[in-house]
Amino acid sequence: MEVLVDFGPKPDEVILNKTLAELKSQDGVKDAVYKEGAILVETALPSTQILEMVTKTSGKRAVLQGFGDTQSAVAMISSQSCCKRQVLGVIRFQQTEEGALVADGSIDGLPAGMHGVHVHTAGDLSQGCKSIGEHYNPCGAPHGAPEDPMDRRHAGDLGNIVADETGRATFRIVDNVLKVWDIIGRSVAVTERKDDLGRGSSPSSKIDGDSGTPIACGIIARSAGVFQNPKRICACDGVVVWDEKDRPLAGKGRREEKPKRRCCENHNNSSVVNPCCKV
Incomplete structure (x- = not known):
């Protein structure tokens, strides 16, 4: 399975090596390597256990990006x-x-x-x-x-x-x-x-x-199988993969709602009145 971890532009080598070592120490994990920006895990354990282990050890958000090397x-x-x-x-x-x-x-x-x-x-x-x-x-x-x-x-x-x-x-x-x-x-x-x-x-x-x-x-x-899904941002609504993990697939709560500014609220503490206001 391909596990994408929110390491940022470049992973911290200490955290990455610690995470890989923890995975390899588990019964049911045959191998774990860092490849093409993701952790590739060969295992007989459920994916949920692997994700929880990676998240706990690395302190970073993790998502399952690809599963299986065949169909x-x-x-x-x-x-x-x-x-x-x-x-x-x-x-x-x-x-x-x-x-x-x-x-x-x-x-x-x-x-x-x-x-x-x-x-x-x-x-x-x-x-x-x-x-x-x-x-x-x-x-x-x-x-x-x-x-x-x-x-x-x-x-x-x-x-x-x-x-x-x-x-x-x-x-x-x-x-x-x-x-x-x-x-x-x-x-x-x-x-x-x-x-x-x-x-x-x-x-x-x-x-x-x-x-x-x-x-x-x-x-x-x-x-998608392993390394078949390069997605980081959902093209449909712009939600990044890390936020998508904890949000519904569609509907209310999918996108972050920003508070709406009242029509007549002054912008940037300016004395200029918003032109949409009715006098």
């Missing part, structure tokens, strides 16, 4: 106004060179406990999570577990994630059935309950793992 995708997850609580998160998908798909995510606002995660057929949010269709199931198989063979699981069955007492779920799922190019344009959803992986006695066990209705979902879109 990648991303889904912005939200509750779509379906529930009393707001659920927000991001799931990134990467097709590895070895053939497996990695789903790396962090979701906030979930009830504590286990929740099913599934890729659905349709990328249609016209009715929120109600219009995303059934589980992605090109082989016409019954619902099952991620470790089941293709003929005994839906391709979209990704098992369960666990939300802690704060409502946050951080996860990294490795799947040997799904392919990134098959799911772009579809959707991914998180359910209200635990997925029984098709092992339960409920009539819905072989349909959706008796996991209940989706409480958050999002459309899967193609995204």
Whole structure:
């Protein structure tokens, strides 16, 4: 993964080396190097953990700029106004060179406990999570577990994630059935309950793992891999990447609101009256 750190025009060598050393000392991190203005991390840890580690060690803001060195995708997850609580998160998908798909995510606002995660057929949010269709199931198989063979699981069955007492779920799922190019344009959803992986006695066990209705979902879109995204400023509205990290994608709060000056307020303490004033 490519982590962009707010080092300024030139990084402080002491802070940079400290950050790289901290990353390399972690179990699950194979390598960490500074390259082309970003920290390139080869790891099996969730991206959220890497970002938190970089931010804490360097004391600088950090964002995930690129994910995966092959084809990648991303889904912005939200509750779509379906529930009393707001659920927000991001799931990134990467097709590895070895053939497996990695789903790396962090979701906030979930009830504590286990929740099913599934890729659905349709990328249609016209009715929120109600219009995303059934589980992605090109082989016409019954619902099952991620470790089941293709003929005994839906391709979209990704098992369960666990939300802690704060409502946050951080996860990294490795799947040997799904392919990134098959799911772009579809959707991914998180359910209200635990997925029984098709092992339960409920009539819905072989349909959706008796996991209940989706409480958050999002459309899967193609995204940038490592060093494929040179963006520092959003061309649409001028928000820099560091501020964009902590702001909504659109709407209220996206751009910094500057206080409006009253029409008749004198400028620069001048005695000249603003010409827009009505006398």
